[in-house]
Amino acid sequence: MKRLWITLTWLVFSILILIPLVVLATGAFGEGTSGFIKALARPEALHALKMTGLIVLVVTLLNGLFGIMMGIYLVRATWLSRRLRQLFNSIVDLPYAVSPVIGGLMIVLLLGPDTIVGAFFEQIGFKVVYAFPGMVIATLFVTFPLMVREVMPVLQELGTDQEQAASTLGAYSWRTFWQVTWPSIRWAVIYGTILTVARSLGEFGAVLVVSGNIINKTQTATTLVYQDMENFNVTAANGVALVLAVFSIGLLLLMERAKKRKEVH
Amino acid sequence: MHIEVRNLDKHFGQFHAVKDVSFSIEKGHLIGLLGPSGGGKTSILRMLAGLETPDSGDIVFHGQRVNNLPPQEREIGFVFQNYALFKHMTVFENIAFGLKVKKLKKPAIRERVQELVELTGLSGFENRYPHQLSGGQRQRVAFARALAPEPQLLLLDEPFAAIDAKIRQELRTWLRELIERVGITSIFVTHDQDEAIEVADEIMIINGGRVEQKGTPWDIYKQPSTPFVASFIGESTIIEDVNRLKGFENSSQASRALIRPEYIEIGHAGEFRLLSATEKGTVRHLHFRGSQWMVEVEVGASRLITYRSLEKETLEVGQEVHVLVHRAYLFNEEESWIAENALKADNVSMFI
Numbered sequence: 001m002k003r004l005w006i007t008l009t010w011l012v013f014s015i016l017i018l019i020p021l022v023v024l025a026t027g028a029f030g031e032g033t034s035g036f037i038k039a040l041a042r043p044e045a046l047h048a049l050k051m052t053g054l055i056v057l058v059v060t061l062l063n064g065l066f067g068i069m070m071g072i073y074l075v076r077a078t079w080l081s082r083r084l085r086q087l088f089n090s091i092v093d094l095p096y097a098v099s100p101v102i103g104g105l106m107i108v109l110l111l112g113p114d115t116i117v118g119a120f121f122e123q124i125g126f127k128v129v130y131a132f133p134g135m136v137i138a139t140l141f142v143t144f145p146l147m148v149r150e151v152m153p154v155l156q157e158l159g160t161d162q163e164q165a166a167s168t169l170g171a172y173s174w175r176t177f178w179q180v181t182w183p184s185i186r187w188a189v190i191y192g193t194i195l196t197v198a199r200s201l202g203e204f205g206a207v208l209v210v211s212g213n214i215i216n217k218t219q220t221a222t223t224l225v226y227q228d229m230e231n232f233n234v235t236a237a238n239g240v241a242l243v244l245a246v247f248s249i250g251l252l253l254l255m256e257r258a259k260k261r262k263e264v265h
Numbered sequence: 266m267h268i269e270v271r272n273l274d275k276h277f278g279q280f281h282a283v284k285d286v287s288f289s290i291e292k293g294h295l296i297g298l299l300g301p302s303g304g305g306k307t308s309i310l311r312m313l314a315g316l317e318t319p320d321s322g323d324i325v326f327h328g329q330r331v332n333n334l335p336p337q338e339r340e341i342g343f344v345f346q347n348y349a350l351f352k353h354m355t356v357f358e359n360i361a362f363g364l365k366v367k368k369l370k371k372p373a374i375r376e377r378v379q380e381l382v383e384l385t386g387l388s389g390f391e392n393r394y395p396h397q398l399s400g401g402q403r404q405r406v407a408f409a410r411a412l413a414p415e416p417q418l419l420l421l422d423e424p425f426a427a428i429d430a431k432i433r434q435e436l437r438t439w440l441r442e443l444i445e446r447v448g449i450t451s452i453f454v455t456h457d458q459d460e461a462i463e464v465a466d467e468i469m470i471i472n473g474g475r476v477e478q479k480g481t482p483w484d485i486y487k488q489p490s491t492p493f494v495a496s497f498i499g500e501s502t503i504i505e506d507v508n509r510l511k512g513f514e515n516s517s518q519a520s521r522a523l524i525r526p527e528y529i530e531i532g533h534a535g536e537f538r539l540l541s542a543t544e545k546g547t548v549r550h551l552h553f554r555g556s557q558w559m560v561e562v563e564v565g566a567s568r569l570i571t572y573r574s575l576e577k578e579t580l581e582v583g584q585e586v587h588v589l590v591h592r593a594y595l596f597n598e599e600e601s602w603i604a605e606n607a608l609k610a611d612n613v614s615m616f617i
């Protein structure tokens with residue numbers, strides 16, 4: 001019985017993940033290694049990968065910072081009324097419930113060039129929608145719960161006892177955070193970071209809507225794959241997609257190792 | 266450090282947790298806050314530490330009002346009920362934390378930690394993590410960590426609550442001696458009266474957010490100032506109509522009386538000098554209590570509890586005995602006082 005389940009699990013696993021990956025790889029190398037390299041060396045491909053890299057970097061940093069802060073507020077801010085905290089708590093989960101495309105659309109509707117806020121930013125020379133900032137905001141929207149939801153349970157379990165002990169020993173909040181709180185939430189932050197990187201690497205819908213998918217300007221790796229497919233440039237699409245897939249799998253393996261190390265620790 | 270607290274008040278939402286609490290503590294004294302759970306002991310301690318802000322009232326350390334000082338500046342050591350050790354730091358790092366904050370030099374830190382490790386009997390455990398220690402050892406680490414920066418006031422919240430009974434006894438003695446040696450003003454919270462009586466110079470009984478009484482353990486035992494204190498300290502039985510008891514017939518204003526086992530003597534007629542002051546009773550139950558008998562005796566409508574030495578002749582259930590009530594703690598809605606057995610006093614004066 002147990003054997004059957006294991007076999008079944010592997011079967012599903014390979015159908016869902018391994019087979020597409022193999023297809024992706026054979027597609028990418030369909031015209032040999034040179035075809036793969038050519039696909040990636042296109043200026044629009046290099047630009048799109050750079051764009052994705054930048055978004056991942058900025059989003060991960062911002063999400064790390066705000067995610068940890070939000071987690072701390074939601075767990076610790078007892079001076080906020082319980083209602084208010086519950087409201088914030090639900091808002092954090094909003095991106096799980098709302099389709100990324102809708103999320104992107106909301107950002108366009110709120111910050112687009114036709115809105116008051118958007119027009120204001122445009123006037124001071126800061127384009128939000130159809131530009132890098134909008135794409136960062138869109139990706140941030142999609143990835144926001146990842147960090148908060150990793151950090152919150154750990155903070156909840158940690159409580160404030162150790163921090164209060166630190167304060168009676170003379171330590172102020174900066175030192176207390178780095179020497180007492182941080183070591184306890186570190187692993188949660190590492191998971192959250194890995195999840196955020198993986199998610200922002202693959203984000204498509206929200207970014208597509210917000211960026212306008214302008215080649216060599218606001219195109220990311222995923223939206224480039226989409227465009228290549230539209231243009232029946234299958235080899236190129238497979239090539240870029242393979243790069244993304246390899247990164248994602250690498251991240252998952254990293255996460256597994258991180259978990260093991262934590263258990264040993 | 267001399268501690269003075271005046272009219273301290275604290276609400277948690279609608280709940281009035283600490284009500285107009287005032288007291289003062291002499292430098293170097295060890296004070297026990299004793300009272301039932303939920304009485305407000307921890308809240309008082311936390312306000313002294315600056316971890317909780319009082320609604321009103323003054324906290325004065327050494328003549329200086331410290332209400333507005335954050336915990337970091339109050340020079341207190343706090344031993345938390347669950348110890349709150351830094352779980353990712355070793356014993357050494359835990360104890361050294363407060364010293365690093367004070368920016369002591371490395372060799373000085375090492376020396377001070379070493380000193381405390383020896384003082385608390387933790388030698389050889391410096392590199393262990395808290396989860397590798399027993400409850401008693403963790404307690405000692407918490408203690409050493411609190412003492413390391415040389416605080417002026419040591420606050421201990423139920424320091425032995427999580428430790429099993431046998432080691433608790435040992436730790437109490439150890440704590441008492443250690444605090445005496447260090448000479449630091451200390452307040453410790455407990456709901457265990459034996460612990461308070463054994464360890465503290467002075468006890469404050471806290472109930473329902475108020476200080477019911479403050480005094481030495483002996484004073485509180487001898488002269489409880491409220492019925493709550495009388496019933497909380499020591500063992501006792503409450504008697505509804507004390508006027509029916511021999512020797513207390515004239516206690517007219519009293520509605521009720523509290524009688525401790527040690528106020529009662531029980532035995533055969535021949536064992537009493539003043540037989541006229543005794544009451545007749547019937548033995549209802551006998552419980553063997555290791556070093557003595559606990560006897561339940563029925564006198565009139567009331568049941569009294571007392572102890573009887575194993576050296577004396579063993580009583581039997583159903584046996585008729587004489588009961589002498591030496592004194593009773595009488596109280597009604599307004600006041601309370603201690604009354605001696607009137608017949609006993611009269612007879613003594615007659616003999617003289």
Ligand SMILES: Nc1ncnc2c1ncn2[C@@H]1O[C@H](COP(=O)(O)OP(=O)(O)O)[C@@H](O)[C@H]1O
Nearest residue numbers: 277280282300301302303304305306307308309
């Ligand atoms: N942070 C808090 N929020 C709400 N109620 C509290 C808080 N801290 C204590 N209380 C309440 O105040 C009362 C006194 O608590 P505490 O000081 O912990 O008593 P003790 O230490 O004597 O058991 C309790 O009824 C408790 O529920």
Ligand SMILES: [Mg+2]
Nearest residue numbers: 303306307308
């Ligand atoms: Mg308590």
